Amino acid sequence: MNFRAFEENLFKLFMVVSLILVMGSLLLVFAIVIYKGASALSIEMITQVPQGGYYLGKGGGILNAIIGSLYLAGGAIVLATVVSLPVAWYMNQFTGRSRYVSILRDILDVACGIPSLIYGAFVFLIIIGLSQRTSLFWGIITVALFIAPILIRAMDEVMQTVSHRLKEASYALGATEMETLFHVVTRQALPGIITAIILAFGRGIGDAAAVLFTAGYTDSIPTSLSDPVATLPLAIFFQLSAPFPEVQARAYASSIILLVIVLLLSIISRMISKKTARYVIK
Amino acid sequence: METHIEIRNYNLSIDGKEILKNITLEIPKNQITAIIGPSGCGKSTLLRSMNRMNDLVEGLKYTGTIKIDGNNILNKDQDVISLRRMTGMISQTPNPLPMSIFDNVIYGPKIHGLKDKKAMSQIVEQCLTRVGLWNEVADRLSDPASKLSLGQQQRLCLARSLANEPEVLLCDETTSALDPISAKIIEKELIELKKDYTILFVTHILRQAKRLADHVVFLYFGEVIEAGPAEEVFVHPKDPRTQQYLEGVFG
Numbered sequence: 001m002n003f004r005a006f007e008e009n010l011f012k013l014f015m016v017v018s019l020i021l022v023m024g025s026l027l028l029v030f031a032i033v034i035y036k037g038a039s040a041l042s043i044e045m046i047t048q049v050p051q052g053g054y055y056l057g058k059g060g061g062i063l064n065a066i067i068g069s070l071y072l073a074g075g076a077i078v079l080a081t082v083v084s085l086p087v088a089w090y091m092n093q094f095t096g097r098s099r100y101v102s103i104l105r106d107i108l109d110v111a112c113g114i115p116s117l118i119y120g121a122f123v124f125l126i127i128i129g130l131s132q133r134t135s136l137f138w139g140i141i142t143v144a145l146f147i148a149p150i151l152i153r154a155m156d157e158v159m160q161t162v163s164h165r166l167k168e169a170s171y172a173l174g175a176t177e178m179e180t181l182f183h184v185v186t187r188q189a190l191p192g193i194i195t196a197i198i199l200a201f202g203r204g205i206g207d208a209a210a211v212l213f214t215a216g217y218t219d220s221i222p223t224s225l226s227d228p229v230a231t232l233p234l235a236i237f238f239q240l241s242a243p244f245p246e247v248q249a250r251a252y253a254s255s256i257i258l259l260v261i262v263l264l265l266s267i268i269s270r271m272i273s274k275k276t277a278r279y280v281i282k
Numbered sequence: 283m284e285t286h287i288e289i290r291n292y293n294l295s296i297d298g299k300e301i302l303k304n305i306t307l308e309i310p311k312n313q314i315t316a317i318i319g320p321s322g323c324g325k326s327t328l329l330r331s332m333n334r335m336n337d338l339v340e341g342l343k344y345t346g347t348i349k350i351d352g353n354n355i356l357n358k359d360q361d362v363i364s365l366r367r368m369t370g371m372i373s374q375t376p377n378p379l380p381m382s383i384f385d386n387v388i389y390g391p392k393i394h395g396l397k398d399k400k401a402m403s404q405i406v407e408q409c410l411t412r413v414g415l416w417n418e419v420a421d422r423l424s425d426p427a428s429k430l431s432l433g434q435q436q437r438l439c440l441a442r443s444l445a446n447e448p449e450v451l452l453c454d455e456t457t458s459a460l461d462p463i464s465a466k467i468i469e470k471e472l473i474e475l476k477k478d479y480t481i482l483f484v485t486h487i488l489r490q491a492k493r494l495a496d497h498v499v500f501l502y503f504g505e506v507i508e509a510g511p512a513e514e515v516f517v518h519p520k521d522p523r524t525q526q527y528l529e530g531v532f533g
Contacts, residue, residue: 169377173390173446174367188380279380279426
C-alpha cells in the first residue's frame with residue numbers, strides 16, 4: 001500500500017475514533033441518566049411542588065424548580081441580550097478603533113473562562129453589601145453577568161463574518177453606521193445571533209454554581225422578583241445528596257426533565273434560525 | 283459640453299503611500315466617462331473619492347478639491363449621507379442586501395425617510411422597469427435577493443442605486459463578475475441611462491471602454507496621463523504611455 005493511501009486511512013480512523021469517543025461518552029451520560037431516572041419520572045414531578053418531607057422520600061414534584069429555572073434563565077437571557085447586542089454592535093462598527101476592540105475581545109474571552117461560581121461569589125458580596133436577601137432578582141443578575149461575555153463573543157463572531165461588501169453597499173446608499181448595523185449586519189447575522197442566544201440560555205439554565213449563593217432556594221414558586229427561587233440544577237444537587245435511593249432516583253428524573261428542556265430549546269432555535277436564514281446572503 | 287464633476291489638484295495617500303497624484307480632471311455631464319488603466323493604478327480609489335467611500339479607510343489623507351455641481355464635496359462639513367445619495371455606486375461583484383428584492387430596491391428611500399407604502403411600490407416598479415428586471419421579478423418581489431442570478435443581482439443593485447434618485451453613477455468594473463450576456467445587458471442599460479445620469483465607469487477591459495465611453499481618462503501609477511473624448515484618446519493618443527497601453531505593451 002502506498003504511503004498516501006495509508007495516511008488517508010489513518011486519518012479517517014482518527015476521525016472515527018474521536019467521534020466514537022465523544023458521542024459514546026455523551027450517549028453513556030444520557031443512558032445512565034435515563035436508566036436511573038426513568039422509573040422515578042412521573043406526572044407528579046412536573047405538576048407539583050415538593051410536599052413536606054419530599055427530600056426524605058415523601059410525595060410532590062419539582063415544579064418549583066422547573067418554573068424557577070425558566071424564570072431565572074429567561075430573565076437572565078433577556079437582560080443579557082439587551083446589554084450584549086449593543087456591545088457586539090460597538091465591536092463591529094466601521095471605525096478606527098480596531099486596537100481597542102481586539103483588547104476588548106481578549107478581556108471577554110477571559111471573562112468567558114471565569115467559573116460561574118466566581119460570578120456568584122461576586123454578586124453575593126454585593127447582596128451582603130446592600131444588606132439584601134438572595135432572590136430571583138439577584139439570580140437573574142448573576143446568570144446574566146456570567147452568560148453576557150459568552151453571548152457577546154458569540155454575537156461578535158457571527159457579526160465579524162458579515163462581509164465588508166455588504167456593509168459597503170449600505171454605506172454607499174447613504175446609510176449611517178447605525179442603520180447599517182441594524183438593517184444589514186444584524187439581519188445577515190440573525191440566524192447566528194439566535195443560535196448564540198439559545199446556547200447561552202442553555203448555559204444559564206444548566207448552571208448550579210452561579211445561583212448557589214444568589215438565588216436562594218424554596219419549595220414554592222416565586223411570585224415576585226424579590227422571592228427566593230429554586231432551580232433545576234440545585235434541585236438535582238439536593239436530591240442527589242439525600243441518603244435515600246428513591247430521592248436519588250428523582251435527581252436523575254429531574255436531569256431528564258432538564259435535558260428535555262434543553263433539547264426542546266435547541267429544536268426551537270433551529271427552526272427559528274432556519275426561518276431567519278431565508279434572506280441571508282451566502 | 284457641461285462639466286458635472288471638476289477635480290483640481292487632488293492628492294490621496296494611505297499611511298503615507300501616495301495613491302493618487304495631482305489629479306486634475308473634468309467629467310462631462312450626461313456622458314459615460316471610462317477610467318482605464320492597469321490594475322493597481324488607482325482607478326477604484328479615484329472613483330471611491332467621489333462618494334467619499336475612501337473615508338472608511340484608516341490612515342487616509344487627501345488634498346485638493348472635487349466639485350460636483352460646483353460644490354466641493356471634500357469639505358469637512360460636507361454631509362456624506364446626501365453625497366452618497368446623490369452618487370450611486372455599483373460595485374464589481376453584485377452585493378444585494380440580506381432582504382427581499384423589494385426591500386433591496388427601496389432600502390435607500392426608506393432610510394432617507396420615505397414612509398408612504400404606495401410611493402414605495404411605485405419607485406420599486408419604476409426602478410426595476412428602468413433596468414429591465416421588472417418582468418422577470420414582478421411576481422416574486424418578496425423573494426430573497428440572493429435567489430436571483432448574478433446578472434439579475436447586478437441589475438437589482440443598479441435599480442437600488444437609481445431608487446435614491448442620484449445624479450452620478452459610479453461603476454467599479456461593474457460587469458467583470460458577470461457572464462458576457464449579462465454584461466451586455468448592463469452595458470446597454472448604462473448607455474440608456476446616460477441621458478439622465480453622469481456615469482463614471484472604471485474598467486480594465488479596453489474593448490468595453492471603446493464600446494461604452496464618450497470620454498476617457500487614462501490613469502497610470504496614480505497619475506492622469508491622458509484624458510479627453512473617446513475617439514481622440516483611442517485613435518490619436520498623445521502620450522506614448524497611452525499608446526503603449528492601448529497596444530497592450532503593459533496591462
